[in-house]
Amino acid sequence: MNEDFAENGNISIPSYFYISGFSGIPHIRYYYIFLFFVYIISLLGNSYLMLVIIIDRTLHTPKYIAVFNLSLTDICESTAVISQLLDTFLFGNQLIPYGLCLCNMFSVFLFFAMQSLTLTILSFDRLVAICLPLRYHMIVSHRSILVIIGASWTLALLLAIIGAIFMSRLSFCRVIVTVNSFYCDHGPIYRSACNNNFPSTVIANLFPAVIIGLPVFFIIFSYTCIAVTLFRITTPQDRQRATKTCTAHLILVAIFYVPITFTYTFWSFINTNTRIINLSLTSVLPPMLNPIIYTFMTEEFMVSVKRLLKRRLIFPSRK
Template identity: 85%
Template sequence: MNCHAIVLVVVVMFLFLFFIFPLAILQVLSKRRPSHLLAASLWISMCDLCLILMYLIMPVLCYDWSTDKSGGACHLYLRDILYSSVHMRSVEDFLQHCVPVLALLYCAALHLSTGVCELTMNQDFAVNRNISIPSYFYISGFSGIPHVRYYYIFLFFVYIISLLGNSCLMFVIIIDRNLHTPKYIAVFNLSLTDICESTAVIPQLLDTFLFGNQLIPYGLCLYNMLSVLLFISAQSLTLAVLSFDRFIAICLPLRYHMIVTHRSMLVIIGVTWAVALFMIIIATIFISRLSFCRVIVIINSFYCDHGPIYRSACSNNFPSYVINNLNPIVILGFPVFFIIFSYTCIAVTLFRITTPQDRQRATKTCTAHLTLVAIFYVPITFTYALSSIINTNTRIISLSLTSALPPMLNPIIYTFMTEEFMVSVKRLLKRRIIFPSPK
């Protein structure tokens, strides 16, 4: 695996996520009156923030902008592009903004692919041609914790409640035609990812630690890593899709049924699954190219975690290092930034609503989603932010709870905090669809 592949992966991901997607949103928003082009400018600001992140990541990609004249020129060029973006007010300005940035990306890719990477890497990627894979991975999480078996029993009941709750939620959405709306397509997808994520994490965890099967074959470990990361990524992106639905419903209510249709929602959900699958498959491919010096590799986590695996390799793990730092930005950072942006616009719109009843009704539609966002993102954020000061067992328990509790709480929150869904459940109960009376 050479430097060309890394450049191609990084450039494609940035082009798709930070240029094409904001351009599509901008085309939708710019069809409105000029007074609404401020929202388009906010999308451009988001794109610029992503460019700044790219500027911060590029030195990590083995290229030092300050040690080369052309690199310094690219640095100044990128800075001028970022500063000039404030004056953009149309799609044409956005395209004029993108063209030089795309040229900059091409220049960066050209510099990287011509051999600059080899100057700062410890080894050439050709070292990985003779790959030595371990026979087993040993999952060593939860070591030294007293009475940990009670925690495993707790996770078992969490899994059962998650499975039943999300299944009931999906069943009600399928049965009640009043819930066949674009919003509940996204809710259905969230329940599906909850079931898949719980099934990928908890049964394997119980089998590993409760029954002592801590030795996992190489292929099964890679599959476990791919499935867990895939469904967590899909869950994170689905929460961003739900915030997009609320953003359009409250900020652009007259255009909601034109923008958010069954077809567009299915396309958006399909794109989120494709992005998640693409990111995780790339990470798995790079892991499969690593060589290990031991027959049994010890992983200090509760599943086959990507970070501990690539750090245990004895060959050059630089591609996996890049993916390990890039995935959280795309899978967690981008959805969080989009959710913050959406609810900032929603808050501004709610303050403009004069009727208290309308304001309260609009707030209720967002309460359930904000609760789900807080349950999912807050524990992950604090765990990674405090990872340097908390011990390993605390981090493992926190991450395992973060993976187990949101799938259990999501159907409960949507059942009791969404009036529309409660009405549908009561209607089904009155019609005796869920619990038919005996004849």
């Protein structure tokens, strides 16, 4: 490559980033095919979940508005990750232009942040439903949940814009910058800069605290309050019913936060390929599992699906 740096003031911008991805792993193309099928299942499952919520008016509740938002962000996040990954590795396009790389980083961060914030919103819904059941409809209304979701999108969008702005202020000393990840990952990119990357370092430590740390803290606090409330419930049937409403959400929380928290906590001690594979699975498996878990572990959603199937609104019979 004989590409020269583009000059933007005193900042040297490389024409391309080289996404190294999964180096040294045999038969890695089969893993890409696996990720593609996971993406298809995720796309179909979340689209089906959204369709059922739209059609069945009994699901037009604040909780399922948040579930709808989670499915939407799942589709967007997995599309941002998988489409770029397949184009990069399956078709051999590992050189990504500077502008496209920034767009990819922005999109992945935005939708990842929204996944985390939406799971937090769902934990708030469960907290109020179990701990303050008599005030639930007053606190968690359609208007309030839409305001909370809108504020979450605004926060995620603001953080993604700030990250992209500070990334655009980095200067690089190489014609082609190698990124040790499967997408335009913020961490490996800012560490490759040759000018002062202190602002990006602050962002790299602050953003996970805002997007992962605070939601995890709030979810732990919520379920601590829920556990205390459940101990006060004297009727076993009521306790079991309340526990079942939280099971699906707790599984989603564990699937989403445990791997990503482990990766960001011990990233310096983890092999590069192990970290990249863990991040890739964390990006694609939760969006695939979310609709499956909600379909088979949420009684009210199963009732809606059965009712719609009986009315033949989703699968009309062929004559």
